[in-house]
Amino acid sequence: MKFPDLQKCTVAVIGLGYVGLPLCIEIAKKQKCYKTGKQLNRKVIGFDIDEERISELKSGFDKTNEVNKKSLLKADFFDLTNKIEIIANADVFIITVPTPINENKQPDLIPLEKASRTVAEALKIRFKTLNKSIPIVIYESTVYPGTTQEICIPIIEKESGLLCEDSDKKNIFACGYSPERINPGDSRHRLKDIVKVTSGSDNKAAKWINSFYGSIIKAGTHPTKNIKIAEAAKIIENTQRDINIALMNELAIIFKLLNIDTLDVLEAAGTKWNFIKFKPGLVGGHCIGVDPYYLTYKAQLLGYKPEIVLAGRRINDDMGKWVAEQLILEISKKNISLVRSNALILGFTFKENCPDLRNTKVFDIVKALREYKLNLDIVDPRINPSEAKNIYGLDIKNNIPNSKKYDAILCAVAHKKFIEMSNAEWKRILKVNAIVYDLKGIVPRELNPIRL
Ligand SMILES: NC(=O)c1ccc[n+]([C@@H]2O[C@H](COP(=O)([O-])OP(=O)(O)OC[C@H]3O[C@@H](n4cnc5c(N)ncnc54)[C@H](O)[C@@H]3O)[C@@H](O)[C@H]2O)c1
Secondary structure: OOOOOOOOOEEEEEOOOOOHHHHHHHHHOOOEOOOOOOEOOOEEEEEOOOHHHHHHHHOOOOOOOOOOHHHHHHOOEEEEEOOHHHHOOOOEEEEOOOOOEOOOOOEOOHHHHHHHHHHHHHHHHHHHHOOOOOOEEEEOOOOOOOHHHHHHHHHHHHHHOOEEOOOOOOOEEEEEEOOOOOOOOOOOOOHHHOOEEEOEOOHHHHHHHHHHHHHHOOOOEEEOOOHHHHHHHHHHHHHHHHHHHHHHHHHHHHHHHHOOOHHHHHHHHOOOOOOOOOOOOOOOOOOOOOHHHHHHHHHHHOOOOOOHHHHHHHHHHOHHHHHHHHHHHHHHHOOOOOOOOEEEEEOOOOOOOOOOOOOOOHHHHHHHHHOOOOEEEEEOOOOOHHHHHHHHOOOOEOOOOOOOOEEEEEEOOOOHHHHOOOHHHHHHHEEEEEEEEEOOOOOOHHHOOEEO
16 A cells, blocks of 8 residues: 555644644645645645534634635635544544643643544545545644554554554554644744654654655754654643743742842843843743643653652742732732722733633733732733633723723733833823833833833
């Protein structure tokens, strides 16, 4: 049996979220291969278990804001579906489902296991009907080293009856892991501009998978020796970032006691060529605040209790509460009555310029502030208010109320709209003597913001 035709294969992408959808669009493009210059003519089947997501995408609406209506409607989809029979038409299966943690901060592999069963089901149908080439299964979800080979491949083998091996047998499939490294909301670093790390279950599979991604990734690829290395590479990218931010957060706490501005300190220290530039802040979302727990889980299974990684996680997880306490302290210093004060939080998403509400640490600030019974408004121009209401039970507005002035404003997320606010706009919403607490360093200095 042969591997699929690189130029003309049909690709099923399982899980059409922040990662899966932009990937579908890139694969479906009728473009020339970046490596060989040959014309690509691939078909894409987008698969998701969320029916609402499928029908929104069919109508050209992407709630993640990663793909615009024109690109979505123009894309050469074979289908957008939640039916397994349809993806049985594919030659390549790419899995981009969520990998969250559970309430014990341990990996929740249920979506990944379910997606593996879906692929196994599709492979069974494909094997009976078409059986034309060796199917390739590629995992892109972030996992701890070993997951693909210890958890995912055994599920596919057991459920499909096929084997993941390099042999002359007919009932085989090949597998690989290629982590996604996109940064939603970032228009400069798009999928094709980020080097793609690739790996495969054997040399032939690794080579095919590397050529496949090399054809659509302008920045090129980095093949690794095996799947575990590719899995580990992704997990440490985010772990390193988490620890660096945790260090900045710890410094911010120390500098607050010293009564010095952390951002000023970092600016000064940053003039040395080898000072690494990170800033303090909230670490939310489903990647940086989650992925390190995948690594620590696996380390503990192997008998090692990580020190630095877990300490960093603790510091970052407690940051929202600390920020809320600092704000309360500042309000109290000015003798403003807490129960009568109007406070405004600017920004609720877990990061700037995207609508993603998952695991936002601004919620920790809101929870802590509520204990003090402030009159609290929350404004975020990027969110869907009904989604925020469903998930967090909060009434969040898209726009700052016209006629209201505040005793305290906490700038929590650096959305473009907030960065672009003029001094006059700031002054319009601030009472005399008001406090501006600026977590992101975006409020004009002449308004005397308190910074981290
Ligand atoms: N978003 C990012 O910034 C980013 C960047 C790099 C890597 N990652 C990783 O990529 C993976 C996906 O993340 P995301 O942000 O795209 O998630 P997401 O929540 O935006 O999207 C996941 C999609 O998968 C669907 N889904 C869930 N279970 C499914 C199943 N069994 N079968 C089919 N579809 C299913 C959901 O309905 C959803 O539409 C995660 O492992 C994440 O850690 C995310």
